[in-house]
Amino acid sequence: MPRIPLIMPQLGESIAEATIVNLPFKVGDEVEADQDVIEVETNKATLGVTTPCRGKIIEFLVEPQQSYPVGYVLGYLEVSEEDAVRVGANGGTVVETNADTQGYDAPSSRTILPTIHGLPVPAHLGGGGYISPRMKARMNELGLQAADLAGVAGSGAGGRVTIEDLEGFLSRLDEHKQTSASPMRIAVADAMRRSWTRPLATVGRPVLLDMLLNHRRKQTIKPGPTLYAVRALAIALSETSAPAGRLIGGKIVHPKAVDVGFAVEAEDGVLVPVLRNAGAAPMAELLPRYDELVELARQRRLPPSAQGGSIATVTNFGTFGLTWATPIPLPEQTLLLGLGAGKVMPSWDKEKEAFVPVTEAGLTLAFDHRVLDGGAAGRLLARVAELLQSPEKL
Amino acid sequence: MAITYLEAIREAQAKLLAEDSRVFIYGQDVGGFGGAFKATKGLAQEFPGRVLDSPISEDAQMGVAIGAALEGMRPIVEMQFADFSTCGLTQIVNHAATMFWRTNTPCPIVVRLPSGGTAGGGPFHSQSMEALYAHYPGLIVMTPATVEDAYTMLLEAVAIDDPVIFCEHKYLYYHLKADALPTVALPAGKARIARQGRDATIVTYSAMVHESIACAEELATEGWEVEVVDLRSVKPMDTDTILASVARTGRLLAVGEAFPWGGVTAEIITRVATEAFHLLDAPPMRLNAKDTPVPYHPNLWGTHRPTARAIAAAMRTLLHT
């Protein structure tokens, strides 16, 4: 025959347990429905636990004068099949065993569900590019830029870098040897970072240096090849200045004067002295000033008036033996003309129907692609090459 | 010998009645019957004339307390349920709370509110009213979460010269036990780090402290260490401790059993957002009861307010953000 449990009821709000004060029946007694079979006492009153239906008491699981929590199984009734179905096999309550009735301070023995990775990214977080306020504050504190964190893998939602990722990255850096970056280095880093925010492109073509080299041999004071390039660029920009314009908002801002800068390597960095109005005077007139500026730059004694304000820059990376490069224009400029190292190579001469030696160098133009495209860049470069190949015009 | 949260409250009142002749207790059924929850059991017999039954008149109960306080007594009013305190709202927020500011005369009363939900309590026997009272200037609102705090904070409440709303949690009454009564305590207004952590902070109070600790233990098996801050008093709120915890962890979940709109959790998050925005590594979160009256059926009630499981789910989202 089926058996149903007698459960300790909830006898008032916030009551957690009750004490058995009397067991008026014995095992084996027949009892009716709704009969008080166990007397219990709470903090407020003495009450009876009633039977859900008639039956025979077959087991008590409690002792008098002991306290048991709400939901505890106090004993079992043997009941008829119909009664068991009517009250539900578990006596009409959800609690069955005594293992479930734990108090507040019982240790948790629940099954832990496995962690779910890759939860949906909240739309407002902006994915991998999001920098939290805490991150910003910490980066500020350490003088870090977003660019410095390019190498940090983000473990946050959408791949964002969290503060833990950052601190982990920084602590791993401590395992490396570290030297201080000079102010020059930091200034150049900042300039390059800012310049790089624009879409930059580079185009290149060959230029014959033979004419230039011949011209140079005939001079008493020999101008550096860089000055030839500066003068050629200045003349070309005097003819059309648009390629040197800057895109600000929806406007092309045209240059005021054809001031051209040129890169000089100084200790731990690059300085860019400027030849003012380089399109107005011939090379011979510019030469003394040019040499002076080069010397000042090398000694890092370049006055502020000789820096800044140029509309384009020339860099002669050929002096390092480089044949081509993709240099980054200054952040406030659109153009950077590059001259590579000259190399003697065979060139097919159609008339002679033979290879003849020529000195050829790479001429490159790095530019802000928002302002001009390959065509305009190519045309400017062609004009510069043409001028370089006719040095008497410079 | 274990002592329950309720017994601690009774012990505190017994101590007060014994040691301070200015103290008396006034409320419904508190006398011979010992109170609906037995918080004053035996006290009317032990201290004759000091534990008095009032008619069902929350307004008058509060008026009596105010008048007696003006005359130098330290009355404790027991409301039978926090939910009924609204019948005395006028006296609490318009009279007691304004007394000092208007007349320069302090009003040292304590109002004990049996608060919070139990299964089957329903809409009018389950409310958490702390935000309502904290909103009014001139009141102190305490929300003890432990047996020890229930004891020491009630003693302190009576000693304070201003009106104190003492929110006791009904479920904790008999479900929470301690080994002994404390001899030292944090002062009211200081929060307690209930559990030290590293990865995120839960700021909460009252019964939710225990749910939050259970949640933290569950998350510990997954490798997360969650810090739990027990506010102890909602007003004044220990903003410094909250900010220090968020400074350590960078993530905040505010949990409360009360209704969501403009509650204690809103206040916690507002303070952190305005004073410590730069400490947050993820948007702050909060978890409250649902925006409906407290339901009667245990199935509904079990989902209506935050549980350890629900807090853990919210936590996982916070930790993975």
Place this chain on the structure above:
Amino acid sequence: MSQSAPATVEAGITDFKTRYLATYRWMLLARVFEEKLASLYRGGKITGGVFLGKGQEALSASIGVNLRDRDIFAPLIRDMAGRLAFKDTLLDAARTYFGSRLGPMQGRDGNIHRGRPKDGYYAMISHLGVMLSTVAGGLMARRFRGEKGVVGATCIGDGGTSTGSFHEGLNMAAVEKLPLVVIVANNQYAYSTPNNRQYACDDLIQRAVGYGVKGYKIDGTNPRACLETLTEAVETARDGGGPQLVVADLLRLVGHGEHDDAHYVNHALKISPIGRDCLEVAKEQILAEGWANETQLASWREQSQADSDEACMSALRDPQPDPRREKWCALSNEAFSEGMYNDT
């Protein structure tokens, strides 16, 4: 202290004539002072509401003169006379109306909300009926302390008796058998609401039976009746007779506030006996008894005027509250206040 303020006169010690004349002096001072306030209000010198007690002076003064130093008094809106007879001063009243920083409320509350709770002179709040249980609580405290012979009094209007607070307060005071004297000034109107829209019983005095307390019905326009009845009620309470409910019929002779013209008041009431001015009745009674002559009455009025002017002029020169010097803290214990909201 003003010259027109007679010393408190105790029942059983002082003769009736002296007590009556003292009561009259308080009535007269209250009337004259409030006329001054009304004039200042119309002159734009007072911000906020001005609520006068014209027509209720006899009733109010009668309770005031019967209270002793250790008694508790929670007056209401139209109790200028009673307040002065108890512990109020013209200067305190003027300062409160002008919001002076030196007044008892320091500008934080105004007009009739003033009081000095530490002296047993409780400060009312706008929610009517709450003061009954408050005074009851004060009396319970005195009882706890073993203090005997204390009486607590509170005044309320016909409208205030409709509130739950009134009911709860009187009920529990009766259960506790406290020496609480409740004076109901039935001035026929609660703002614009006449009695027949306020309660359905024939007379408010019928409620005394319902609460289990002693009740007294008086003609509020008759100063003699007021003084005799209030004396009996206060002494009965003082002797342990439990709460005493006094209901006085009279008519509000002003608007609800000085901003109200009371056009809704039934003209028939104004010209009926209930519409009599208690100061006029007092004058008739005094002259009939030969307790003073016209010249003396006139000189008392002049004195009252001088005192009122002096108090008002002095208070008008007082410093006003300075928001930058205000502590902006609603707790007596500053350690528990949250300073973050107070930054200017």
